[in-house]
Amino acid sequence: MGEIRTHRDDPEENSNHIHLPKKPKLSSFITQSQIQQEFAHHQHGVARLNNGSFGSCPGSIIAAQKRWQLKFLQQPDDFFFNQLPTQILRSRTLIKDIINADDVSEVSIVDNATTAAAIVLQQVGWAFAEGRFHKGDAVVMLHCAFQAVKKSIEAYVTRAGGSVIVVHLPFPIKSNEEIISEFRKGLARGKANGRKVRLAIIDHITSMPSLIIPVRELVKICREEGVSQVFVDAAHAVGSVSVDVKDIGADFYVSNLHKWFFCPPSVALLYCRKSSLSSSELHHPVVSHEYGNGLAIESAWIGTRDYSSQLLVPEVIDFINRFEGGMDGIRDRNHEAVVEMAEMLAKAWGTSLGSPPEMCPSMAMVGLPSSLGVLSDGDASRLRNHLRDQFKVEVPIHYQPLKDTAAAEEVEGGSADFITGYARISHQVYNTIDDYLKFRDAINQLLHDSFNCKMLPYPS
Template identity: 30%
Template sequence: MAYKEEKPEFGHAMLKYFALDPSYLNLNNGSYGTTPRPVLEAIRALSDRIEANPDLFHRIDFKPMLDEARSRVAQIIGANRDEVVFVPNASMGVNTVLRNFDWEEGDIIFAFTTTYGSVSRTVQYLTDVPPHPTKCVINLEFPMTHADILETFKQHIHANPAKPNKKRVAVIDGIVSNPGVLLPWKEMVKICKQEGIFSLIDAAHSIGQEVGLDLHKIDPDFWISNCHKWLSARRSCAVLYVPERNQHIIKCSIPTSHTYISPKDRTGPNFVVQFDWNGTIDYSSYITVTDAIEFREWMGGEEKINEYCHSLAIKGGQALAKVLGTSVMDPDGELTLNMVNVALPLPVDFPNMAAAAESMRNAILAKNAFSASYFHNNSWWTRCSAQVWNEIGDFEELGRRWLEVCADIKQQYGFTD
């Protein structure tokens, strides 16, 4: 495998280790991830092994391999192996937790205006159906500081106190999807503990982007992160962390496993086994997380990888803003890890904002490049992901292509400078 070779310097020399079209300008690793070739090779080898004897694999061989992958992930996030299981993606993990609570009228679910769409809709659904817990949405408008976020969070908590014998659950992003900003989620977990609130951390972008995670020390009540975004695993794969003290809350996997035992009949732990097998799936994305971690170790390890990507995000964002003639959302860098948000030179009064957003997406793809674009706080922005194969020149070239897109979009909708 490639990780046995002498590693090249980060930048374009790394592109040979990824299956990207050489002509495609990819600054959107944050959405779907980008699987390295060595991991793809490991998946192909595992797939061949599975197909050679499906019964042997699915009945016997998969379990120790899955346990090893869980062990490796647990080490990275500072957890015990039997506190982590794999699920298809972060949305599934968040849904699993939220749908396992025994909701009552008078319970409160805190979410944010920046909560990821499917998670926000899940909260809405739970409040729409009996017994109708209460939804409390907290408004975040960036740029804003971590201190501002914490103060806003405290204000909403104190304005929505717990009713007698009722629970409160806060769904908190570790790193928001759009804008791609780091929240002070560790401090928010502390606040939740002080206030008697369950903390559910949607850390979709965290593993592989936040260095030195220690969940035992941070101690959230639930934490979910995609391995296919920044940890170099193949999509789709996410890790769900539930500390032992809360595993009784997760009574059932989604879908329900044949190993499900009614809580009234349980005599011991039943958390991990339900997620080991809850229907036939392709286990290769889960099992080859081990290969993804080994590839990252070969590249130099988490600190070296993220030092490069973070520095590139900061410098690349400034370079992109210069080309576009705009500014970065977070000039001080407090909110920025490996994703940077840069304003697009576009009007804010399109007659149909959804149609304009779709036009932007299609137009930048037609330029054989991509970075996520979105509207936030009365401005259009693009979110760029810095990865080990990127260089400053990629941000500058992206800027030139976005300038063409913005000019075309303005002309399409009848705007003149």
Template identity: 25%
Template sequence: MVPAELYKTVPPAFGHDVLALFGFNPNYVNLNHGSYGSLALPVRAFCDELTDEVESNPDKFVRIDCIHYWNRVRERVAKLIGAETDECVIVNNTSHGLATVLRNFIFKEGDILVGATTTYGSMHQMLKYIADIPPYPVLSTFNLQFPTSRAKIIQDFEEHIKKLTETGDATGERKIVALIDSIAGHPGAFLPWREMVAICRKAGVISVIDGAHSIGQEVDLNLSEIRPDFWVSNCHKWLFSKRGSAILYVPKRNQHFIKSPIPSPVTYHSPHDSDYQGPQDFVRLFEWTGTIDYVPQLSIGAAMDFREWLGGEHKINAYTHALAIAGGKRLAERLGTNVMDPDGEFTLNIVNVEIPLSGDVESTDEVLRIFTHTLILQWQTFAPPFRHNKKWWVRCSAQIWNEISDFDVLANALKDACSKVEEHVAQRNN
């Protein structure tokens, strides 16, 4: 597949015709794009061609050519998200970017980290880790349970932040850092993160946005207007670049916080060095942090080319959003259950549907293994089941290759998996 030739043709209608543009097993029904992303064949062709270029002369590519690709990608993504080019750098994934931000803060005793009950698992563990090491900042968890409403989340979050800030401290220098999802992972819910950022800004709280699912799914982003303090988003999920690749946005007003990427690059200068000349250039710090395969990061531009050919962000997301709404209703009807978000308040391209399994069933490794093996190995489909607020749900990602019939396949697979889980629980209890 030659991208230049493909892009001279008319793109296919969204639905199963688009499957020809991806490398899926023809028997696989993919309703879990949100976890790992999916590489389009023309983007893969770009990656293969770029790999040939890299391997033909690694010294020339890494020392001379790579930076030009890198800067061009940053420029294009900055326009997409409403930021300045030199406020954006490329990192391996959202977790890596968030770790870079959070571990660059210099905490003091009495400082506070804010997470939520819906914070992505490894990110919540990282908050706990930072709270577990000197000087032991306090971890405060915002309780967020679904079903709920956007208005209630905003109200509850404002109250949570108010309680943390009204006590104050003797020096007036206490640091409060809030890690906020733009689109939560489990449940897959589009949160009122813009309003939450505004609450943080008013209260003097630093906002760090886990936007893992945002770019490519949340249209009309304008970070310069929203003004989060830090924001990171995966490009290999909804934007179709090769995994893993992500954008770290740090507005110029906050770049002084970032002393070093992870790992520290050769361009790092210590304040104790004789040639130290003040705060370092934010972008230059991230240009070289050690030898990696740059192809995934540089495929972001090729992914944007592919999406432009398909019709652009609004066309893509209009289809996937409508399918998420319709598919969620169809799946709930087939399972005899309910959609978590019947009014669509929290739904972009991800929909959460209750599955017919008792909430008393714990989310154990064995239960999750039964779900995984049944769905993937026996039914050749997948969408992740999870337990939330004493009920079991499944998170479905609607993509341009999906049609409503794919939700029927998942319904049959889930019924089978639930019966196997119930049998397992019954045997264990006996």
């Protein structure tokens, strides 16, 4: 890809010149101009620092998707009977190798991680309802689990008699040991009074705040503590960190392919370890005529809909292999770049990162100056909207309450400099230095306005 620079990045003329990690000049790999062409459909002038929520699909993959959509529309019957099953199996086979599963039968393709959570939690709910799990037995999850997962627990588990233990992780965080310690405490609470922990839900990469969780170690602890099943919600994982489901050892593992793997929305893999459950125990929540033929087959047909995003895994792999080092190279460069940009922003604002670099995937949590007044979730939402509307910067903002009451009172009184707001920045191949400079300058402008006007720099 070569060194990423902008048109005004002359080191002798621009004091803001910043170097991303150096890369050798490539003649046989994709160039920077080709990358920008692949993502030319992005809205012009927007600093897109939120790849984590929806991902981004290259133009060549969008074109390939349109070809698949046209094939269906040209002759739907031939497509359904002769092409769709074969092509989905092809995608599943490639996914099996990407995640190092033992057998293609362990891999299903579903719409997204939310669908996968419903599949897993539905069978847990049935186990409670049918008496295979005892009333009051527990499901353990991290407090920063995705909201849809929490709602699925409410819909399928608690109404069937299961209890929920929430493991609160510290943030900012310094090491994996803090996570492991709190998780052990959560399992102990789940096993109190003779109860059993029937399911542990572990994020591989938490969404907000964003952290890489020591998932392999937590799964091992679950096995030692007799947890019945382990479900890893890895919505952000494939394309952002290395994934080896056999090494991780969970019963279920889900990852979206439209976040960091360049697929169009929406497509996700659901790995179900062959030795964990029989196929008759897992079903897609949308019942079609394939019901009872195994989860992978059920998931491959849930009625008339657009299946094109599920068929594009071969084309996406071809796109990824245009980059030096393939997926490994993209992951490494994204991680290095997001850490460097996060440290640049923190230095510019006099703040700090929310975690060590090794706990950052292709995203990083950057502390915001306390004078921005992020003192609630509502403040975080308003700041995010203001950055989008007024500065064309798209970045999620996280509010982190202070545990120390005295410190919290000092912040509200304006007499202390504690971090309660964090920006979750991301880096994907289309990002340039200008994106981060634009964000830096937007925050600096808000700080300047706040200092001059003695009021919050965005609408309350």
